[in-house]
Amino acid sequence: xxxxxxxxxxxxxxxxxxxxxxxxxxxxxxxxxxxxxxxxxxxxxxxxxxxxxxxxxxxxxxxxxxxxxxxxxxxxxxxxxxxxxxxxxxxxxxxxxxxxxxxxxxxxxxxxxxxxxxxxxxxxxxxxxxxxxxxxxxxxxxxxxxxxxxxxxxxxxxxxxxxxxxxxxxxxxxxxxxxxxxxxxxxxxxxxxxxxxxxxxxxxxxxxxxxxxxxxxxxxxxxxxxxxxxxxxxxxxxxxxxxxxxxxxxxxxxxxxxxxxxxxxxxxxxxxxxxxxxxxxxxxxxxxxxxxxxxxxxxxxxxxxxxxxxxxxxxxxxxxxxxxxxxxxxxxxxxxxxxxxxxxxxxxxxxxxxxxxxxxxxxxxxxxxxxx
Amino acid sequence: xxxxxxxxxxxxxxxxxxxxxxxxxxxxxxxxxxxxxxxxxxxxxxxxxxxxxxxxxxxxxxxxxxxxxxxxxxxxxxxxxxxxxxxxxxxxxxxxxxxxxxxxxxxxxxxxxxxxxxxxxxxxxxxxxxxxxxxxxxxxxxxxxxxxxxxxxxxxxxxxxxxxxxxxxxxxxxxxxxxxxxxxxxxxxxxxxxxxxxxxxxxxxxxxxxxxxxxxxxxxxxxxxxxxxxxxxxxxxxxxxxxxxx
Amino acid sequence: xxxxxxxxxxxxxxxxxxxxxxxxxxxxxxxxxxxxxxxxxxxxxxxxxxxxxxxxxxxxxxxxxxxxxxxxxxxxxxxxxxxxxxxxxxxxxxxxxxxxxxxxxxxxxxxxxxxxxxxxxxxxxxxxxxxxxxxxxxxxxxxxxxxxxxxxxxxxxxxxxxxxxxxxxxxxxxxxxxxxxxxxxxxxxxxxxxxxxxxxxxxxxxxxxxxxxxxxxxxxxxxxxxxxxxxxxxxxxxxxxxxxxxxxxxxxxxxxxxxxxxxxxxxxxxxxxxxxxxxxxxxxxxxxx
Numbered sequence: 001x002x003x004x005x006x007x008x009x010x011x012x013x014x015x016x017x018x019x020x021x022x023x024x025x026x027x028x029x030x031x032x033x034x035x036x037x038x039x040x041x042x043x044x045x046x047x048x049x050x051x052x053x054x055x056x057x058x059x060x061x062x063x064x065x066x067x068x069x070x071x072x073x074x075x076x077x078x079x080x081x082x083x084x085x086x087x088x089x090x091x092x093x094x095x096x097x098x099x100x101x102x103x104x105x106x107x108x109x110x111x112x113x114x115x116x117x118x119x120x121x122x123x124x125x126x127x128x129x130x131x132x133x134x135x136x137x138x139x140x141x142x143x144x145x146x147x148x149x150x151x152x153x154x155x156x157x158x159x160x161x162x163x164x165x166x167x168x169x170x171x172x173x174x175x176x177x178x179x180x181x182x183x184x185x186x187x188x189x190x191x192x193x194x195x196x197x198x199x200x201x202x203x204x205x206x207x208x209x210x211x212x213x214x215x216x217x218x219x220x221x222x223x224x225x226x227x228x229x230x231x232x233x234x235x236x237x238x239x240x241x242x243x244x245x246x247x248x249x250x251x252x253x254x255x256x257x258x259x260x261x262x263x264x265x266x267x268x269x270x271x272x273x274x275x276x277x278x279x280x281x282x283x284x285x286x287x288x289x290x291x292x293x294x295x296x297x298x299x300x301x302x303x304x305x306x307x308x309x310x311x312x313x314x315x316x317x318x319x320x321x322x323x324x325x326x327x328x329x330x331x332x333x334x335x336x337x338x339x340x341x342x343x344x345x346x347x348x349x350x351x352x353x354x355x356x357x358x359x360x361x362x363x364x365x366x367x368x369x370x371x372x
Numbered sequence: 373x374x375x376x377x378x379x380x381x382x383x384x385x386x387x388x389x390x391x392x393x394x395x396x397x398x399x400x401x402x403x404x405x406x407x408x409x410x411x412x413x414x415x416x417x418x419x420x421x422x423x424x425x426x427x428x429x430x431x432x433x434x435x436x437x438x439x440x441x442x443x444x445x446x447x448x449x450x451x452x453x454x455x456x457x458x459x460x461x462x463x464x465x466x467x468x469x470x471x472x473x474x475x476x477x478x479x480x481x482x483x484x485x486x487x488x489x490x491x492x493x494x495x496x497x498x499x500x501x502x503x504x505x506x507x508x509x510x511x512x513x514x515x516x517x518x519x520x521x522x523x524x525x526x527x528x529x530x531x532x533x534x535x536x537x538x539x540x541x542x543x544x545x546x547x548x549x550x551x552x553x554x555x556x557x558x559x560x561x562x563x564x565x566x567x568x569x570x571x572x573x574x575x576x577x578x579x580x581x582x583x584x585x586x587x588x589x590x591x592x593x594x595x596x597x598x599x600x601x602x603x604x605x606x607x608x609x610x611x612x613x614x615x616x617x618x
Numbered sequence: 619x620x621x622x623x624x625x626x627x628x629x630x631x632x633x634x635x636x637x638x639x640x641x642x643x644x645x646x647x648x649x650x651x652x653x654x655x656x657x658x659x660x661x662x663x664x665x666x667x668x669x670x671x672x673x674x675x676x677x678x679x680x681x682x683x684x685x686x687x688x689x690x691x692x693x694x695x696x697x698x699x700x701x702x703x704x705x706x707x708x709x710x711x712x713x714x715x716x717x718x719x720x721x722x723x724x725x726x727x728x729x730x731x732x733x734x735x736x737x738x739x740x741x742x743x744x745x746x747x748x749x750x751x752x753x754x755x756x757x758x759x760x761x762x763x764x765x766x767x768x769x770x771x772x773x774x775x776x777x778x779x780x781x782x783x784x785x786x787x788x789x790x791x792x793x794x795x796x797x798x799x800x801x802x803x804x805x806x807x808x809x810x811x812x813x814x815x816x817x818x819x820x821x822x823x824x825x826x827x828x829x830x831x832x833x834x835x836x837x838x839x840x841x842x843x844x845x846x847x848x849x850x851x852x853x854x855x856x857x858x859x860x861x862x863x864x865x866x867x868x869x870x871x872x873x874x875x876x877x878x879x880x881x882x883x884x885x886x887x888x889x890x891x892x893x894x895x896x897x898x899x900x901x902x903x904x905x906x907x
Contacts, residue, residue: 065515085518092519098512102534115521163520382706385699386717388778389724392735458639459832460887462839464863465880468649468873469642495635555730555842556860560868601722604786605715 015040016167016200021061021071023224031057033224035071039200041166044193046211047204049221049247055204058221059169062202063090075166091160093170097152099144099159105131106140109159116163130162131155133192150181161192170203174210190214208250212236220244237368242288242361251293251319255357256327259286265351269325271304276351278365287364290355293319295367296331296347303348304329308341322347452503459496463556471560489557490550497546505539506532549600646877654873668878678879681859682886688769688858689837692776697830699777700784705814707785708792718789725782733846736775737762740847765855768848772856775843780836784829791825792818827898834894838887859883 016039023032032054039045047055060066062073064085073080080088091112099108109130113123131137134154144152153173160168174182190213193201205211211218212232219229220239228240239245245253259266261284266272297303298320306324313319318333322345331347339345356365466489474485509532517527533540650668652661672678707718724732739747740761748759761767799821803813819826841860844850850857850865863883867876 063519065519084523085515086521086523088519090519092516094512094516096512098510098516100513100516100531112520115526159520378706378711381702382711382717385703386720389721392732392739392778393723393727395735395739455635458635459835460838460884460891461639462860462880462883462887463841464839464860464867465646465884466639466642467864468867468877468880469645471868472645472873473642489638549726553728553730553842555845556864560864598723598726601719601726604722604726605719 015076016062017074018062019072019074021058021068021073023057023061023066023068030224031066032061032068035224035226037219037226037229039202041198041200044201044203044214044216046214046216046218047202047221048206048208048211048218051206052223053221053247054224055221056171057224059092059171059202059204062167063092063169064088088167089163089165090167090169091163091165093153093156093160093168093173095172095175097144097149097156097176099152099155101144104141104143105136105147105155108144108155109162112159112163126162127158130158133161134158134188150177150185153177153185157192164199166199168199168201170201172204172206175206186210186213208248211248218248220247222247238363238366239355240363242290242357245290245355245357245363249292251332252330253290253292253355254296254327254329254331255288255290256329257286257359258289260284265289265354267304267326269304271326273349273351276354278367279354279356282356282364286359288357288359288361289349290357291329291349291353293330293332295353296329296349298331298333299346299348301346303346305344305346308339308343308345311339311341320345452499455499456496463493467556467560470557486557490554493554493557494547494550497550498543501543501546502536502539505536505543509535646881649874650878650881652874654877655875656871659873668875671875672878672882675879677854677857678859678862680854681857681862682883684769684856685838685840685858688772688776688840689834692773692780693830693833693837695773695777696781696784696833697826700781700829701788701826703781704785704788704792705818707789721785722782724778725780725786727779729779729842730846732779733775733843736771736778736843737847740771762848763852765852768852768856772840772843772848775847776837776840779843780833784833787825787829787832788822791822791829795821823902827902831891831895831898835891838891 018035018037018039021032021035022030024030035058047058049055057066061068062080064080064083075088100111103111106124106127109127110123113126114120118126128137128140131140134157136151136154136158139147139151144155147155153176157173160170174185177185189203193203193214203214205214216231217229218232218235220227220235222243228235228244230238235244235248239248242255245255257268260275260279260282263275263280264272265275265279304324304326306322306329308320309323309328310321311318312321313336316335318335318337318339320331320333320337320339322329322331324347329347329349353367354365355363355367357363470489474489477485513531513535514524514527517531518524522530648661651663651665653664653667654660654662703717703721707714707721711717747761751757751759759767761771795818799817800813803817808816839860840858841864844856844858844861845864848856850861854862859879860883863876863879866872866879870876
């Protein structure tokens, strides 16, 4: 029950609402498919999905750079259809650091402020504060071409932040930066976003770890649709479908076709395991099971047998891809192991860590959440 | 053997290239040629027409680059072709109506008249060059400007235009050369008050004037443009013309 | 949502186009059906008389034919020479930058003024060329007073003036070619000629076509050199349509008839160039596929 104060609080009215937004083009077919969502102010939304899932298109539609074929986008009650791009008050940070090449860093950040109508002195103040926040105060007079990639991205960020727009869109802004810089900026982002109280912040990424670190709410996109949204924990522990599970899992989740009969889970090569408690109530028939890479255990004997097809050492872990008759399985082992391609290996798939999906991909049981 | 042939060819060609010019220069130094006629004719006349025409065509080229005109059945490429194909128009076809028109408007023998007419010849070149050039500039810059509060006009003037200096320079150069060299329209549309260099020199040509004076004025009028040759070569070596030529 | 902006941008150019080209053209068409000349100004209507007279005008058609030969010949020579020196200036010789500037110079000069110089070179008695020839033991040629040599003289002038244009476009094209095919050819041990025939030339095809088309379009308008150097002479031996029409309409002031000739000129130019363009387009399509 809202208090009177809350009812009059502007914050509760400045929502970005999309209703049945669809976009189709001749060249690429359906880009956005009947998207409806309410983005509330003061929250950080993460869009995650494959490259063609529609994340960028969604953001461009909100910004006005992509005309929509049907549906409506409203912000604060105002229909965006009546507002051209330059009146929408949307700030965007692109993946390929777009800055004005012929303006200095300071001029770059001042530009939108002057456009907004601030006086020169005010604009300068705000710009300097923003530049300070991203740590580039020593570079005020440089042109973007004289800066490194990370610095250019920060200029773009400073420019967008200083505007204090109601909508802030970031499209994979860290993708073109090196690993260390990415980690550093990710942390900085979190701080910065949390200070944008009135804005809707939407951040697109293809990397699940990034999504899970940054997000207040995650929207999983696939083929132009929002297939799931929720808190990071929800999405991670209860992916609503194999599609979502695939998108959100890094390292990848192994998904294998099985059939349930006579209290057992039977894999396609005949190997079977007793059915875990959570799945006892399900009809017999065909299903798919999923299991996270770090839940699979290599065993001396027993379990599934297969041959190693690929070994990836990353950081302090080893990813082992195993070809088994039941399907391909990926397991993650801590530390660096000396396993070679072509070796035989046995893996165990602990029943209590299994996800159960219908054959159409819908989730039935997840190991960490409640069952269906 | 091949090398010898090559060297011979190059030498012959280079001599061929230089011959008329050297002839002109040496002739101009023959006796009675101390007067350099060029001073009489104001070079200013030459630049004006070119630059104005250039400015009028620019926005058109930008629009063609950025937007998709879905106008009935015509696409961007068609519109561009429409402009560029004007190059086929022989000046003589337009000269007649222009002559009559300017006569009516009392614009014969004026700067304005000549300027207006010369812009017609400039259109194909400017459109051709600038559309290519604008296409090479990333769209994201205008998008960014629009997101930050500029309508398309402001976005164009504040962001794209400053970036277009190289392209504008090349286009401007072509315009200047065109205006400078033009004989046809100048001949047709001017008489005594407004003279462009070539016309004045040709007039001298008609009467019996010693060659050396002609040569002197020719050399003088050629020098500025030869300077352009250096500029173009530098552009070439740096690869800037590559995008303009296709 | 861009509202009227695209149209706004196109407007200046479109207005200019209509005012400066469309209207004059329409006017010209109308004039050809009148008899506007020195004694009778104004638009009356005489039907197709002008057109009939044009059909009988041998001087006109002679100039057309001449233009045909002249333009194809000069463009062909310009292309061959231009390509040759472009190849040299690309990477065949030392002091490349020097030669590049040198070879650009003719194009940078004012055609009409250079034609005056050329006139002094070609003039029989005191001209430089005949002087040179006699010193080498050859007979002097009546460059400007005989029709054959006069046309050759015009050709020489045009080639001198415009080969650099071809040179420029072709050189720019050569400079923008990717290096990989050449490396592959070198590895395969291809000779210089083979590399040219199989790699360079085919890759330059679109640019070559573009350059040739542009030069053909420009060559179809030849006026400056003719008017300045020979006035179309001796007699009408070197007259191009542009020169003839100029004289007829603006010096003899036969506006209506001149317009007829001009219009026909335009129509022929458009037709010929379009056909050539289409032929080129078909030639450049890959075979098979």
